Amino acid sequence: MKRNIIAELLKNPAFGTPVCVKGWVRTRRGNKNIAFIALNDGSTIHNIQIVVDLPQFDEEYLKGITTGACIRVNGMLVESLGQGQSAEIHAKEIEIYGTADPGAYPLQKKDHSLEFLREIAYLRPRTNTFGAVFRIRHHLSYAIHDYFNKQGFYYFHTPIITASDAEGAGSMFRVTILDAENTPKTAAGKVDYSQDFFGRHTNLTVSGQLEGELGAMALGGVYTFGPTFRAENSNTPRHLAEFWMIEPEVAFFDNNDNMTLAEDFLKQVISYVMERCKDDIEFLNNRYDTELIERLKFVLENKFIRLTYTEGIEILEKSGRKFEFPVYWGADLQSEHERYLVEEHFRCPVIMTDYPKEIKSFYMKQNDDGKTVRGMDVLFPKIGEIIGGSEREADYDKLLNRMNELNMSQESLWWYLETRKFGTAPHAGFGLGFERLMLFITGMSNIRDVIPFPRTPKSAEF
Ligand code: ATP
Ligand code: MN
Numbered sequence: 001m002k003r004n005i006i007a008e009l010l011k012n013p014a015f016g017t018p019v020c021v022k023g024w025v026r027t028r029r030g031n032k033n034i035a036f037i038a039l040n041d042g043s044t045i046h047n048i049q050i051v052v053d054l055p056q057f058d059e060e061y062l063k064g065i066t067t068g069a070c071i072r073v074n075g076m077l078v079e080s081l082g083q084g085q086s087a088e089i090h091a092k093e094i095e096i097y098g099t100a101d102p103g104a105y106p107l108q109k110k111d112h113s114l115e116f117l118r119e120i121a122y123l124r125p126r127t128n129t130f131g132a133v134f135r136i137r138h139h140l141s142y143a144i145h146d147y148f149n150k151q152g153f154y155y156f157h158t159p160i161i162t163a164s165d166a167e168g169a170g171s172m173f174r175v176t177i178l179d180a181e182n183t184p185k186t187a188a189g190k191v192d193y194s195q196d197f198f199g200r201h202t203n204l205t206v207s208g209q210l211e212g213e214l215g216a217m218a219l220g221g222v223y224t225f226g227p228t229f230r231a232e233n234s235n236t237p238r239h240l241a242e243f244w245m246i247e248p249e250v251a252f253f254d255n256n257d258n259m260t261l262a263e264d265f266l267k268q269v270i271s272y273v274m275e276r277c278k279d280d281i282e283f284l285n286n287r288y289d290t291e292l293i294e295r296l297k298f299v300l301e302n303k304f305i306r307l308t309y310t311e312g313i314e315i316l317e318k319s320g321r322k323f324e325f326p327v328y329w330g331a332d333l334q335s336e337h338e339r340y341l342v343e344e345h346f347r348c349p350v351i352m353t354d355y356p357k358e359i360k361s362f363y364m365k366q367n368d369d370g371k372t373v374r375g376m377d378v379l380f381p382k383i384g385e386i387i388g389g390s391e392r393e394a395d396y397d398k399l400l401n402r403m404n405e406l407n408m409s410q411e412s413l414w415w416y417l418e419t420r421k422f423g424t425a426p427h428a429g430f431g432l433g434f435e436r437l438m439l440f441i442t443g444m445s446n447i448r449d450v451i452p453f454p455r456t457p458k459s460a461e462f
Contacts, residue, residue, distance in 0.1 A: 001074060007043035013087035015079050021048060021089065022072045022097075024126060028065055030054075037065060039073065042125075045132055045279050049080065049088040057094065067108055068100030068126070114449055121453055122462045129287065132280035133442050133450055136273060140434075140441060141225070143272035144246055147265055148223045153248060156215040156222035158208030163200050164412045171232045172203035173241075204229035207431060210363070210416050212249040213392060216427050217419050223248040225434075233457050237446040238335070238383065240435060242455035249429035255365070255374045255391040258428035259351050262378050262387050263304050266349075266437075271300055273441055281441075289443030295381060296441065304349040309333075309372070312352050315345055332359045335384040342379045350379045362402045363416075364390040376430070383440050389430020396420035 001020040009019060023041030030036050033054055038047035050073050054062065065071060072095040080088040102108055106120050107127065117124040124130045145155065161175050177197045178184065184192040193201040208224035215222035228245040248261065274281060274296055285292040316327045316337055325334045333352075342350050354372045357364070364373035378387035393399045399420055403410065410417065438450035448454040453462060 005043045006039070006041045006046070006048045009048060009077060009087060010044065010046055010085075013077055013079070015077055015087065017077055018074065018092075019077045019089060020072065020074045021050075023048075023070070025065055025067055025069045025071060025100075027067060035062070035065070037071075037073075039071070040131070042131060045128055045135075045283050046085075049082065049085055050075070050091050051088055052091045052094070057091075061096070062094065064096045064099040065094070066100060066102045066105075068102075068105040070097040070100075071095065072097065114444075114446065118448055118454070125452065128283060130449075132277075132283050133438075133444065134452060135280050136277045136442055137438060137450065137452075139276045140269060140273050140438065143269040143276075144225060144434075146272070147268050148221075148248065151221065153221040153223050153250075154215070154219045156212060156219070156224055156249075158205070158211035158215075158224050158226065160205050160227065161198075161202050162205045162211075163198065163202050164210060164416075171230050172206055173229050173231050175202045175204060206230050207245065208247050209249065209429060209431060210413075212247050212429060213416070213427065214419060216249040216251045216429070217423065217425065220252075221248065221250045235457055237448075238436065238439070240447055240451065240454055240456060243447075243451070244434035246432045246434060247429060249427065251425050251427045253391070253428040254426060255353060255376055255428055258389055258391060258430060259304075259306060259353070259376055262351070262376070262389065262430055262432075265432075266378070266387075267300050269437075270296055270441060274300075284443050289445075292443035295443075299349055299380070302348050304351050304378070305346045306351045306353065308354040309352055309356065310354065312337075312341060312350075315341065319345070330356050330358065338377075338379040338384040339381070342381050342384075349381070352377050352379060357402075360390070362406055362408060363392050363399065365393045366398055366402070378430075380436075380440055382445075383436055386436045386440065387430050387432045389428065391426065391428040394420060394424045394426050396424065 003022050004019045006021055006023065021039060021041060023039045026038040026040050026047050028035060028037050035052040035054055037050040037052065039050055040047045052062065073089060073091050074093040075089040075091040077087055078090055080086060082088070107123055117127065125134055178195065184195045186192045206228060208226060212222055212224050224247045226244065227242055229242055231241060232239060281293065310329065313327060313329050319340065321340060323336050325336065327337060353374065353376045354367060355375045356371060357366065357373045360373050360375045364375050366373055373390065375390040377385050380386045393402065396417065400417065435447050435450050439447060442450055444450050448456060
């Protein structure tokens with residue numbers, strides 16, 4: 001018999017029909033005559049109740065049905081008289097696919113801490129919390145593709161292995177097949193990367209933006225959605241060493257168009273997920289963060305505040321607040337500053353623009369004041385920076401000057417400069433950290449809890 005999906009059975013129960021479900025046992029209770037099994041198959045946060053009339057079965061065999069076991073049940077779908085459920089299954093036939101020794105199964109008891117569950121990341125998708133988080137992760141990914149597809153953007157695959165290390169030299173993972181114990185050396189005593197696989201020094205990408213720009217200069221609007229790697233040793237609840245990034249890049253967009261896109265995009269995907277994942281979001285709201293749904297609605301209903309970095313610094317200076325990191329014009333904003341503006345001053349998402357050029361990347365469009373660049377960061381409640389973007393410098397000479405000022409070698413980026421030589425155009429784009437958006441939508445407070453297998457300093461076992 002074909003397997004029925006539990007989410008479907010609970011949504012549209014055809015009472016009185018035979019069904020077949022397969023899933024993992026969450027709990028088993030009852031007495032000598034009757035057993036009630038709560039079964040979950042991952043399709044919904046809700047379990048379906050299986051009612052077993054024990055004397056009709058081989059009771060010795062059914063002893064294998066304990067929390068964590070995987071079973072198949074054929075039976076009759078009937079209206080449930082119990083509270084909190086619409087349908088239950090009266091079992092006719094049960095097969096145990098796999099038992100889970102109650103003495104050894106790590107998820108035997110309920111209500112484990114998130115810290116403990118991180119240590120058993122290979123099993124935590126079996127919990128209500130992580131089932132909800134990973135279903136949301138799926139729907140959010142889908143919503144993102146759906147949004148850009150409807151806007152006429154092309155999904156552009158940028159490389160994961162790159163030779164350009166201009167963006168953040170110290171924080172990249174090296175990709176090499178050279179023998180670590182016995183690296184070939186040049187005459188000058190340096191590592192001889194010409195003998196490496198690609199004949200040059202290569203890294204895992206920290207961003208697909210530079211290549212994304214090449215796509216935009218031909219296809220108009222593109223976006224990337226792929227894994228990104230940063231070897232920054234920052235053990236914060238908002239940083240991963242391997243995270244997913246979404247980077248739209250659009251020809252003929254200025255920074256205002258860029259901001260409008262970012263705001264519309266965020267609102268659309270959040271609203272999509274709120275609709276699709278009602279039960280899961282409700283669960284997370286009730287369990288971890290009772291202001292979650294309110295916060296999500298608030299973002300959908302309010303226009304984001306737009307202000308310049310200079311205005312933001314003034315507000316922070318006048319706030320009378322003692323910050324851990326000092327505030328002055330030219331300082332890179334820390335999460336505490338961003339959250340003060342968003343959560344206390346404006347009480348609204350903020351898009352900050354026109355940052356000092358010293359704290360932003362070389363490729364941002366230079367303003368006429370000679371001091372600031374046309375960057376834009378979207379700052380969210382509870383998270384701080386969720387998006388970083390800018391209009392790009394489209395002028396060859398200005399871009400080259402800035403690279404020289406920063407002592408950047410043209411050697412690994414000559415191809416990027418070429419775009420400004422041949423048919424250059426105004427363009428803009430941004431990078432959104434997928435897991436930062438996941439934090440916002442799920443209300444989870446640690447980024448390790450919104451990706452199935454987090455990669456952080458000293459942690460990559462499974
Ligand atoms: P932060 O100051 O928070 O470290 P950043 O300035 O390094 O961020 P960008 O280089 O602008 O970030 O990257 C674009 C987006 O990628 C950020 O807005 C953020 O959402 C996300 N992001 C950056 N670094 C990480 C990380 N280590 N883990 C998860 N997401 C990240
Ligand atoms: Mn960073």
